[in-house]
Amino acid sequence: MTPAHTDWAAIDAHPTFQELHRRKSRFLWTLMVVSIVYYFLLPIGAAYFTDWFKMQVWGPVNVGLLFALSQFVVAWGIAFIYSRHANRTFDPMADEINRAALRMGGQR
Amino acid sequence: MTSHLAIRSAPALALAMLCSPAHAIFKGGAVPERFGWLAVVVFAAIIALTMYVTYLAAKRVKSTQQFYAAGRSVSGIQNGWAIAGDYLSAASFLGIAGLISLYGYDGFMYSVGWLVAYITVLLVIAEPCRNIGKYTLGDILAFRNNHKTAKTMAAISTITVSIFYLTAQMVGGGVLVKTLIGIDYEVSVMVVGVLMLAYVVFGGMVATTWVQIIKAVLLVIASILLVMFTWAPYGFSLPGFLEAVVGDAKVQAQVAKLLGDAASNMSATELGQRFLEPGLFLKSPVDQISLGMALVLGTAGMPHILMRFFTVPTAQQARISVIWAMAIIGGFYVLTLFIGNGAALNVGAATIAGMDKGGNMAGPLLAQYIGGGPESMLGNLFLAFVAAVAFATIVAVVAGLVLASASAMSHDIWVGVIKGEHATPEEEVRAARICSVIVGALAIVIGILAKGQNVAHLVALAFAVAASSNLPCVLLTLYWKRCNTGGIVLGMLVGAFSAIALVMVSPNMTYPKLEREKAQKVIDAGTAKIATLEVVVAQAADDAAREKAQAAVTKAQAEVKAAQDTYAKYEGQETSLVGLEAPLISLKNPGLYSIPLGFLCVILGSLFWRDRKASEMWEELYVRQNTGLHAEKAAAH
Numbered sequence: 001m002t003p004a005h006t007d008w009a010a011i012d013a014h015p016t017f018q019e020l021h022r023r024k025s026r027f028l029w030t031l032m033v034v035s036i037v038y039y040f041l042l043p044i045g046a047a048y049f050t051d052w053f054k055m056q057v058w059g060p061v062n063v064g065l066l067f068a069l070s071q072f073v074v075a076w077g078i079a080f081i082y083s084r085h086a087n088r089t090f091d092p093m094a095d096e097i098n099r100a101a102l103r104m105g106g107q108r
Numbered sequence: 109m110t111s112h113l114a115i116r117s118a119p120a121l122a123l124a125m126l127c128s129p130a131h132a133i134f135k136g137g138a139v140p141e142r143f144g145w146l147a148v149v150v151f152a153a154i155i156a157l158t159m160y161v162t163y164l165a166a167k168r169v170k171s172t173q174q175f176y177a178a179g180r181s182v183s184g185i186q187n188g189w190a191i192a193g194d195y196l197s198a199a200s201f202l203g204i205a206g207l208i209s210l211y212g213y214d215g216f217m218y219s220v221g222w223l224v225a226y227i228t229v230l231l232v233i234a235e236p237c238r239n240i241g242k243y244t245l246g247d248i249l250a251f252r253n254n255h256k257t258a259k260t261m262a263a264i265s266t267i268t269v270s271i272f273y274l275t276a277q278m279v280g281g282g283v284l285v286k287t288l289i290g291i292d293y294e295v296s297v298m299v300v301g302v303l304m305l306a307y308v309v310f311g312g313m314v315a316t317t318w319v320q321i322i323k324a325v326l327l328v329i330a331s332i333l334l335v336m337f338t339w340a341p342y343g344f345s346l347p348g349f350l351e352a353v354v355g356d357a358k359v360q361a362q363v364a365k366l367l368g369d370a371a372s373n374m375s376a377t378e379l380g381q382r383f384l385e386p387g388l389f390l391k392s393p394v395d396q397i398s399l400g401m402a403l404v405l406g407t408a409g410m411p412h413i414l415m416r417f418f419t420v421p422t423a424q425q426a427r428i429s430v431i432w433a434m435a436i437i438g439g440f441y442v443l444t445l446f447i448g449n450g451a452a453l454n455v456g457a458a459t460i461a462g463m464d465k466g467g468n469m470a471g472p473l474l475a476q477y478i479g480g481g482p483e484s485m486l487g488n489l490f491l492a493f494v495a496a497v498a499f500a501t502i503v504a505v506v507a508g509l510v511l512a513s514a515s516a517m518s519h520d521i522w523v524g525v526i527k528g529e530h531a532t533p534e535e536e537v538r539a540a541r542i543c544s545v546i547v548g549a550l551a552i553v554i555g556i557l558a559k560g561q562n563v564a565h566l567v568a569l570a571f572a573v574a575a576s577s578n579l580p581c582v583l584l585t586l587y588w589k590r591c592n593t594g595g596i597v598l599g600m601l602v603g604a605f606s607a608i609a610l611v612m613v614s615p616n617m618t619y620p621k622l623e624r625e626k627a628q629k630v631i632d633a634g635t636a637k638i639a640t641l642e643v644v645v646a647q648a649a650d651d652a653a654r655e656k657a658q659a660a661v662t663k664a665q666a667e668v669k670a671a672q673d674t675y676a677k678y679e680g681q682e683t684s685l686v687g688l689e690a691p692l693i694s695l696k697n698p699g700l701y702s703i704p705l706g707f708l709c710v711i712l713g714s715l716f717w718r719d720r721k722a723s724e725m726w727e728e729l730y731v732r733q734n735t736g737l738h739a740e741k742a743a744a745h
Contacts, residue, residue, distance in 0.1 A: 047393030059347025
């Protein structure tokens with residue numbers, strides 16, 4: 001399938017690709033760790049910080065309920081941040097690499 | 109083409125099975141018998157709509173790309189709805205609302221992990237898989253590993269995970285349809301099976317996608333309507349609505365029942381507020397974390413979810429589809445908070461649990477209440493609508509699972525391994541259809557054989573296996589240069605085997621000796637209670653007191669009788685399925701052990717194995733997954 005003349009090693013060594021790799025790895029794994037840590041705070045909080053979770057803040061609405069609702073907001077927030085960053089930074093860089101690959105002789 | 113003839117008879121067959129002796133089969137469900145015709149009308153309308161879509165799809169599905177990946181012409185938004193339709197099974201639609209209605213806060217907390225799971229899918233799985241994959245999990249794993257080995261492992265794992273999930277869906281669905289509208293278990297399993305087969309065999313991924321979209325739209329409409337009607341009387345105020353919930357006598361009684369002795373010195377207000385606090389259902393935080401790990405890492409390893417990303421034209425569209433799926437799935441779970449609490453407030457936990465112990469009837473009964481109650485026509489129309497949506501849910505999820513395992517059989521095993529990638533597109537589409545029929549028939553047979561079995565833990569097991577075997581392999585082959593065939597084989601086998609083995613020795617299994625001991629305790633306590641109560645009956649001052657005590661005696665006798673039946677059922681058995689008298693581990697969810705083990709085995713296997721292809725292909729894989737260079741294109745129109 002892959003045309004033999006696409007020089008993958010050369011694309012891999014291209015400065016833009018190295019830059020994309022560096023930025024993307026840092027960004028993705030940071031978001032991943034933040035989201036996982038934030039999620040596991042929920043069962044941990046519900047089990048070991050019950051007094052705090054029971055604190056009523058808005059009529060019968062307590063901290064635990066707000067914290068559970070905040071999980072949705074944080075998940076959506078992470079999705080939004082990632083998608084904006086990918087659209088603005090990663091996609092243009094990938095396009096640039098693809099154009100460079102074309103010049104280097106590979107077929108798109 | 110013969111398939112067009114057959115497709116016209118498939119809906120007729122399904123409808124005939126539904127309406128055969130008029131609506132006499134709708135007996136003993138939540139819909140009263142005299143309103144059975146309403147259920148027939150609503151079900152027929154939804155089935156007819158999906159069948160029409162399948163008919164249109166069948167004309168288009170001629171190539172492998174159409175059959176497996178809907179020609180890669182599904183838009184990001186459409187795919188987002190389809191993912192939601194594929195993912196929101198009856199367990200989330202009815203089960204989570206039910207858990208909230210019975211246990212309050214814990215039910216809602218349980219729902220969170222199902223959404224957070226999509227962050228993994230979005231960040232590290234969806235786009236790379238779209239860029240390097242073709243039709244199946246096997247294609248991703250075979251990219252830089254030994255072709256036949258990787259495809260075989262991926263196919264085995266896909267089929268294992270799908271069969272676990274499928275069994276839970278078929279059995280759960282059969283029970284659900286029976287409780288809702290009273291159709292016999294076997295009939296409903298057959299109807300689900302026949303319909304799903306019609307969608308998959310004739311319409312492939314095109315029809316499956318549209319059935320999932322239709323189902324997701326119906327599900328969201330039904331949920332929004334339920335929430336509007338439930339919340340409106342409280343002026344759409346969150347504290348106002350919850351004030352009513354915690355102030356309700358039925359809710360307070362349910363909390364008192366759950367807490368038992370601990371509730372004796374609590375005031376009514378305290379009891380009500382307790383409903384919104386953690387700890388009524390989920391007692392073990394470690395089990396919670398273990399399940400959370402399986403969800404957050406397992407969803408991204410689910411073959412039927414992965415497969416959805418091959419249906420969009422580009423990685424950007426794959427990204428958009430996860431964003432939409434997250435909006436729909438998350439929004440749905442937030443609505444569930446109101447549906448569950450609304451059911452606890454308006455219907456009451458006792459009534460809900462009376463129809464189904466797991467609480468699955470919470471949403472449907474709330475719909476019936478909103479329309480005017482069990483005696484009203486509107487109430488039963490609403491109930492029939494929710495029941496039909498639940499039915500569509502089961503069919504749509506099952507269709508996605510069958511398509512995923514049939515693709516693994518035909519594309520990975522038959523074409524990839526047996527034919528050495530030498531099959532014409534016509535041969536492959538035919539093979540895929542034959543495999544769909546095999547898997548579908550298997551699903552029906554398993555569904556009927558597993559009648560009455562407790563299959564609830566199979567869903568969690570499917571996620572645990574996916575998280576312990578598929579995900580470590582996919583993740584490391586995509587992101588770790590040294591990963592190779594040795595790691596894939598070891599990781600797949602040990603990950604899947606350890607998850608399954610841990611469940612076999614966990615408290616999920618039935619232990620006859622422990623069951624007998626539990627039953628004996630109930631018998632002893634009940635007998636003692638009857639003795640005291642009989643004294644009360646004898647010494648009662650007036651008729652009212654005597655009647656009350658007599659009623660308590662009758663209730664206690666029934667409890668003792670049930671316990672004696674349980675005791676008799678396990679008489680003569682000493683050990684569980686794997687020969688244990690008691691569980692070896694206390695965890696119900698194996699993820700905490702099996703997921704790290706799966707990752708470790710991929711790493712160790714890769715380090716101890718030499719595979720030149722894997723390291724030579726690394727640069728190509730890494731460039732391609734990041735840039736989409738040479739990614740599979742959409743079908744030309």
